[in-house]
Amino acid sequence: MIYISLLSMRCFQSCVCRYPLGMSGGQILDEDISASSQWSESTAARYGRLDFEEGDGAWCPEITVEPDNLKEFLQIDLRSLHFITLVGTQGRHAGGIGNEFAQMYKIKYSRDGSRWISWKNRQGKQVIEGNRNAYDIVLKDLDPPIIARFVRFMPVTDHSMNVCMRVELYGCEWLDGLVSYNAPAGEQMNSPSYPIYLNDSVYDGAVIYRCGLGQLTDGVCGLDDFTHSHVWPGYDYVGWNNESFPSGYVEIMFEFDRTRNFTTMKVHCNNMFSQHVKAFRQVVCYFRSDLDWEASPLSFSPVVDEKNPSARFVTVNLANHMASAIKCHFYFADAWMLFSEITFQKHSNVTELTLNFIYHHNYLPVPSAEDDPTHKVDDSNTRILIGCLVAIIFILVAIIVIILWRQVWQKMLEKASRRMLDDELTASLSIQSETFTYNHNPNQSGTTSEQESNSTYERIFPLGPDYQEPSRLICKLPEFAQSSEDPGRWTHISAPSTSTAASKSTTTTVVQDGVPHYAEADIVNLQGVTGSNTYAIPAVTMDLLSGKDVAVEEFPRKLLTFKEKLGEGQFGEVHLCEAEGMQEFMNKEFLFDIAEDLPVLVAVKMLRSDANKNARNDFLKEIKIMSRLKDPNIIRLLAVCIYSDPLCMITEYMENGDLNQFLSRHEPEGQLAQLSNAPTVSFNNLCYMATQIASGMKYLSSLNFVHRDLATRNCLVGKKYTIKIADFGMSRNLYSGDYYRIQGRAVLPIRWMSWESILLGKFTTASDMWAFGVTLWEILNYCKEQPYSQLTDEQVIENTGEFFRDQKRQIYLPQPVLCPDSLYKVMLCCWRRNTKERPSFQEIHQALLEIQP
Template identity: 70%
Template sequence: MKLVEVKLITRHVFFILLAATARAQVNPEMCRYPLGMTGGQIQDEDISASSQWSESTAARFGRLEFDNGDGDGAWCPDIMSEPDGLKEYLQVDLRSLHFITLVGTQGRHADGMGNEFAQRYMIKYSRDGSNWVGWHDRKGRQVIEGNRNAYDVVLKDLEPPIIARFVRFMPVTDHSMIVCMRVELYGCEWLDGLMSYSIPDGHQMIYRGLDVYFNDSVYDRASAERLTKGLGQLTDGTWGLDDFLHSHIYGMWPGYDYVGWSNKSFPKGYVEMIFEFDHVRNFTSMKVHCNNMFSRGVRMFRQATCYFRSGSEWEADPVTFRPTVDRMSQTARFVTVPLGDRTASAIKCRFHFSDLWMLFSEVAFQSGSAVYNTSLTPRKPGHPTNTLPGDDPTHKVDDSNTRILIGCLVAIIAILLTIIVIILWRQVWQKMLEKASRRLLDDELTARLAVQTQAFSFHHSSLSSEGGSTSNSTYERIFPLCADYQEPSRLIRKLPEFAQSTEHLGPSTSCKGVTAGGSDSAPHYAEADIISLQESSDSSTYSITAVNMNLFAGTDSSMKEFPRHKLTFKEKLGEGQFGEVHLCEAEGMQDFLDEDLSIEGNNESPLLVAVKTLREDANKNARNDFLKEIRIMSRLRDPNIVRLLAVCVDSDPLCMITEYMENGDLNQFLCNLRLKEAADEDKTEQEENEGKSMVSYSKLIGMAVQIASGMKYLSSLNFVHRDLATRNCLVGKNYTIKIADFGMSRNLYRGDYYRIQGRAVLPIRWMSWESILLGKFTMASDVWAFGVTLWEILTLCKEQPYSQLSDEQVIENTGEFFRDQGKQVYLPKPACCPERVYANLMLSCWRRNAKQRPSFQEMHAQLMESLA
């Protein structure tokens, strides 16, 4: 049990205590319990519909789920017969009147096989099953904005709330898609039993030139002059403020909280109201919330005379009540009218004026049915108490029951306090263990950087486990021994035909001894500040061969500890899920560097570096991933790959210090340049270097050569970058290029990444079709990204790849690559790009068959030839 759970339990106990002591009216903020679609309390026979698409999409399947299942169940109507679709509905019978404050909707995704949901819908409701009313909000709008995808649950507050037994959800559609719905209603039982009230329509006051309207604007059965057979603001759970010129509801007009009448309009001196109930009840009292701002001519009623009816005739002997006149306080208040335990199914009350105006904001009743339900015992969810301030305790339960309840509450509070103490003690103990394990990790850092003979595997990261290990590698180990087929990712749901057949994929890509399954979740491009190399002990792994191990055997795995006080913060480059990336100056860094490392700058001046930090509150898995990233980067030795220079791991926060080039990232660098025209080719190289705003085609190809060289080195080690782009390349003096991985953590490039269902984050405009749809990352998918990066370079990064397409259209375009029917869209040829480079190099990077794409070694040689 976590501390947040304790808070929830404490809050529930507080609600019970509130019901026992404050005896508050139905509170819309508390009355938000699920009424049984999700939990199954609402039976199948109580869920009906106008039609159904098939037996598997009948009304009983319209229960909202929080995706514990596969999301296959939903109600789907038959083809909409009307343009607005308002003849189709899903109906829920709650068996009794309920106060409904919230509704939730969800679509049908069928674990990727479906994509049906209601973008908009309307609600109708009824208290008796025959008279139906269309819900509208406080500003008169009837259409509710629904779902934007088939997965997420969308909750909508109902303002005003609904008092009903029957509720209908009515999808609004333009026939552009099939509609399916899963729903839930939230609220509590309506214990008043009030079915309707009939009152004169409210009047308009002009106060100091200000129009103040006291009409019942949410009354659900409006008619001329007199409002009959409906409910409205007198039962919406919102009490008026002391000053009637202001409203509880933001943006509403003066007087909105109240229904009010002028004495001048009633010659008899009273306002008559009729209240009708669901059945005969034994009434004890009535609560009326009145305004008493007498300085503006408003006072609470002088007298209330109530008549009762159990059959067809009103009884002759009424109950009369005269409240105490208050000439001191102008606060609004509830006035309790005793009803003398009279039995009736309808009550007619006449409220007599005591001033120019009389304003009511709420009316509620205590009756025999409510007496038994408002005993001070805790209620099951969905049935909170419905009593009002100032209730007479003699009408509730006897003192012995009260004493028993108080004793139970004291015992519950004592148990909760004990649980809180235990949880706090456990948290302290866990922190002590974490600190101990952290010290052990620090002590073993050097050993962790050494060559390990364990097996590695490339697989999907988990998107669903909380606090679990998440793979977000930028450099990740793969194995060329076979094509590593992965289960289709969530994006394959855009292509329903894929689930029917895998014939388009060609020969089987599974490997002997390796299960082709695994997670069906999309590869996790989380923030780039944590780069992990997944380790596995299951049967679906390959050991690194002796040849591959030799690639690391000769390297020095130890990294020197750099003094933190010699780092001077310059600016924040970006941040990710578990840490941040800072641009710093490192004083005396030259003393910590290996002999083979050449860096920009001199020995006297501070060196510009990038510092990745791990947050102190990061979990153990994130900490392990950070150490794995250090181990990986410490072995990457190439002039076109950013080098790890030193580490700070003697205390928190853990830091790794890497190279940073003086001209920043390649994307921003190119954006500030313009291409040198052919007429300027006779300029000397010195003039070209001085004209920093211009760059030649040959220089651009030289940058691409360096990127290809760095990727050739990574591919020789069987590493996949997975996020190759100009934003992840740094520029130094004389157009020196080094490949890095900072782009994803920078807010500047947030638009380059597409978030799937609020979880996975993918640079889809740079990704191959098989990476997007199949979750398959290989050196061939890096080749695809290199083709996009080359396109960026030759267009000087003036626009985003596929800028004419939305993210969804980019994904649809990958589907055309999958279908292979010649309808796929390619990036256009840049203006300065020769046809041979575009046709022989770029387009070859984007071939559908990954095996037909060139290697980085071939592309490096090809680019070198084009420079000659």
Template identity: 70%
Template sequence: MKVQQISHHVVFILLAAAVRSQVNPEICRYPLGMTSGQIQDEDISASSQWSESTAARFGRLDLDNGDGDGAWCPDIMSEPDGLKEYLQVDLRSLHFITLVGTQGRHADGMGNEFAQRYRIMYSRDGSEWVGWHDRKGRQVIEGNRNAYDVVLKDLEPPIIARFVRFMPVTDHSMIVCMRVELYGCEWLDGLMSYSIPDGHQMIYRGLDVYFNDSVYDGASADRLTKGLGQLTDGTWGLDDFLHSHIYAMWPGYDYVGWNNKSLPKGYVEMIFEFDHVRNFTSMKVHCNNMFSRGVRMFRQATCYFRSGSDWEADPVTFRPTVDRTSQSARFVTVSLGDRTASAIKCRFHFSDVWMLFSEVAFQSGSAVYNTSPTATKHPTNTPPGDDPTHKLDDSNTRILIGCLVAIIAILLAIIVITLWRQVWQKMLEKASRRLLDDELTARLAVQTQAFSSHHSSLSSESGFTSNFTYERIFPLCSDYQEPSRLIRKLPEFAQSTEHLGPSTSCRALAASGADGAPHYAEADIISLQESSDSSTYSITAVDMTLFAGTDSSMREFPRHKLTFKEKLGEGQFGEVHLCEAEGMQDFLDEDLSIEGNDESPLLVAVKTLREDANKNARNDFLKEIRIMSRLRDPNIVRLLAVCVDTDPLCMITEYMENGDLNQFLCNLRLKEAADEDKTEQEEKEGESMVSYSKLIGMAVQIASGMKYLSSLNFVHRDLATRNCLVGKNYTIKIADFGMSRNLYRGDYYRIQGRAVLPIRWMSWESILLGKFTMASDVWAFGVTLWEILTLCKKQPYSQLSDEQVIENTGEYFRDQGKQVYLPKPPCCPDRVYNDLMLSCWRRNAKQRPSFQEIHTQLMESLA
């Protein structure tokens, strides 16, 4: 029955995909086939090649990290910047490309050939080529620093193209070789270009606000033609157009906008050109509606259609409902009445002085002609002797057959995977129980060779190795190390399944819960721990008498007194906003010492639940409010008030003026003995510095907060510097915003699409067994302390790929002394590293110190 349900869902998703058009750049990050071989050799070409062994077809990213031989190497470059040499990839159809990866050629350590810098050109039709540049106009992309690591670069803005060229930039000091991969997804809109009037400039209270399409890639004059830009970049404008999604850009950047006074006809005319004749269902236009500043969404849209050379006479007219209450930006859906066309001309009529758009998307399917009256209602002009009916019918028949074959193949794959998962999970549960046996290590040493071949066959048959088509990439920043291969199963897991008896079961590899939601979809500060005696994740029986006498009822805060400042992040069911709260002082408890406790607005974090969240998400949100309202500790972020009278539900928590600890430390330099004589003025003029004692003081506060949580039997599960906030005088409070922030997406690793985990901070038993306890929080504290003492200059285990980090947990499991530890920070005394940090990472969870012991030891180190 489950297989049938899954099959029905897949068919629905595939059918929905035929009309889906809006692209989310954060999700659209799939490898497009250079590494996997889905892009054929004949689709990879180059301007030249150094030799037959360095032809274009070898320019594929090597994620296996094999001998490193083979790559595209152009002939000796004759131009100073080498811009005549390129490696070209034909994707066969339009794609929305958000990320590119490059690698060099090291030939098993014998070579040193890579591209330090490169440019990208792209084309949608193969004839008109455009040079990519970022949102600030920079064209050159920083590439590799060695011949073997993979470096990923976000394309901001993304590009829509079929053909992409990588063009190395060199000074001739070394031979250039490249391997590449493209990441993105198929461009379902089929939109090839749009033509619009150039945006206008607004002067608002002396502030220059520019509404031009700054990333448009076509011709620019009084009118923009033959290109795409901000209306198709997947970024939606904020409610307040003076702010932007993109950091450090000018006011109005998110929107393209026009002034009614500059367009005497009273409307803005846009022309959209598509790749072929399509059947259009609707158009979605993201509009601003801040009418208090003279901006409203359009009053009327009149759309004309063209399949041949002339525009049809009968347009579609749409009038949206006027909204004089809400100033929120929103998508307006314009019904296009299932009209067929290869081009659409829409006139959007003003309803106020200004009209601002940030995104336009279309829902359509391939047009199929027949002889019915409906089909002949909108005739097209066709050249003599040219019969489009047969061409379109033949083309769509082939497409339909291909889709049916693909659906059948996917359904068969789902059936096989579903059956396999049931068998595999039972095997992993047995293996997990076996891991809890104290005699496991000695027995595995004897069993290793006997079952290694059995494991290999299991891995290949079960398909555990990843198909990269279904693995998304979430970079930490502009570049990071691409995993060489998805996790290889430890042989011991397969071995241990043969000799296991019935005992307590655990879920291996942090499998998702019963509802299918990953454990870290939203990393709540109160992630209730797994019961050590339970077979599944459950809420630990917390002694609620610990909260006796505490006022658990939270006061309702007036929503209109919250002023939005910026979005801190978002999760599966909600968002976290930074706001100013006016009059919050009246809601503060007497024991709460908080910054800005005067008449001025207070900076707060507002966590909201989306109105469309399901019942379970709402219950979890309210449960979190109830629990957080009872937490009282100076080093734990405090819940201040709630907004639960109407949707969306909100909880209001403290926010510290210096932001999160990770970013705070990144901007500091350690004060050494040579710096002690510097005057305060010299420090202000130079780089900010921090002393070792101040760093340990921060760690003491984190240990104190965790000591409080552990006393209540709470497990955090995501302790890291990104989840600590910094206030005045180095005050530290533990929070839980890290997972929801795009800035830290690279700190979380997706295991087979089921769970998103901060593996570089997790204990070996949490990764392999899905077991989260206070001892696993102690492990994470050791990593957090390492971050603090290195000033967050590097990610933990930066020299290891994500898969190598996971494989390193296998060395902890085998306990043969081969595990890799984080190195001692330069400023860290031997005593703190050996007696404290390393003790947090002991294999046996029972031998790790408690937070009470950690706090005491850190306090002693300050003495």
């Protein structure tokens, strides 16, 4: 006998519980697929399988779907409760004959087949965006996920039309056995700034009986600070105030599918005692195995923690009680008690664990007790039967031991290889603080070929347990194999000392995938005021630049008025200022749309007085390089203050701020924006802004400069949607969440970086092209979501390993709702694994000009 713990799965279940449940694979039988009606026998429910072309290619209802008609549905019976996190839909293509699809749909689900519940997202929206053509597969995350046996897809239209559907469900079997809980309604906490709602907003129980499931079983654990959430303050917790409960406790009752043997209950509690919130003081649990409750309850008192405010799981020992229902009284330890997850550990035998393991790894149905009716056993064969069972148990135990040993050993290797990867990244990128902007590469080729992209989702399960760090596999691939003529050709670049102003070694340039990549011994590292290594420029080019005069004038400091601190780094700061009389100091090529007597908004990079000599020299070199960047879509250096300390460089700044904040305050044109009176940006203007970014990057690539941090936060917006690319977004605390810190030293924008930049430390125009694709994705999403928001930073890095191995398991950013297929194909071209196959910025700029309406 062993214990099965579900805790490790529950809080991360939404991320990893994404197996296809059998519509496309055939595990779901035809008899378990039904529909409200069918157009013909060849469009029956059994043909509604995702990515199948049997029959006439899909399920099609008998009549045309009307806007107010929600009677048509495709129903799937999973035979047992499942935790469903993702759905996929597709229209009827039938080899080009069909062109019917559902542009929108709703989902209803049931756990018992009698009571049906309408799914809605965490904002209360029920309608899900569907397909835009008959052949592409559109995947939608269910947030919150659902726990159900029966699921119905119900097409929705805003006008009369014919629809057909092919569908798939993704998730895994619900092993908890919990079918409902009954708890008092959560309450509202009043704070000085805003109200904090602690209600169970996704609870799907009936209003009268309150028999359902909700946030206590949605797989999401609340943060230490319960006021922080991606929806509203307090959203992830259900909370109660002791003044509402004269008895001093909150009663929660849990109903299970059958009688089980329970070992422990784990309750995720908030303990932010500074806000009068603590974990429960005592819990008293009653058990019901048949119809009656046991007379003697179980009592447990955890240790009250008034030193550590972190949220935590409190484990309650249930002493192997047999029960089909558990009723617990949680006693208050302070004014408030907040729970976000409750999970149970059950006692089970080896056979059940093994069969569940086989199910999850081979997608086979798990036999239950109901499938094996009771039958009599011949007494004469009892000894033989017992011997066979013992032998089977020994074999299963051996299998489990081998599996567990393999997992432990694999985790040890994974931790060790991750440490190696951190060391490689830190050494490869040679970054000690917080920023990096342009990398000048004079020999880089600017043209690449464009090929057709593959499907976005080849495999749904994102991060398998057999992940190996790609750094171990590099030498096995022909692309990165060592050359017999040059044994060190693919070796990682080493980190130079930042105190060296320039290294003029003649080490050979490393070339991979046809894209030149400079060894650190060849380059000059410039110390930017907002951090470290703002530039990485070949020493030869720096020598050529140093012989030229700086074409910028000295600006009087007294004419600068401080407005706002934009950011800071190790050696300096970036300020937003107003400059009076700037027009008198500028070249004729600058045209300000501001009267001469009005101040100009500028960004001022200022070197701190305590900066060392090397930082000072690098600052002056940065001025020389910035003075030579002259393009309508690149931020320009306007003037300097270098005759006295502190040294300053004055650059353009746009009145609408950065593109990320600008778009996040706007909505797409449509009825929703009209109802909310929100400012809008049209699709045409989105394309116009993206085209300008491509134009600016085309100019940088023509000079063989590599930006290394292209994102909407580094693009500034002026009048009439004018865009200029900048470089100081990294220094702003506002975007600290966009950067991943390696061993407390280097910070990287990993969600925008190509796989070769993360794993190999390679920064080229091709890696800038990858970042441009992510930036384009941000724009089409109106910057409402961080790239790969469903993945942790570590999972993002692991996903780059999938790109490296190229086994069709990598996850791409999904197609935005407002993004046409032609524009999404542009993004996919930017994210091609082979750097030589990614387009040039000249090609991308031309493609966007053709797409732009």
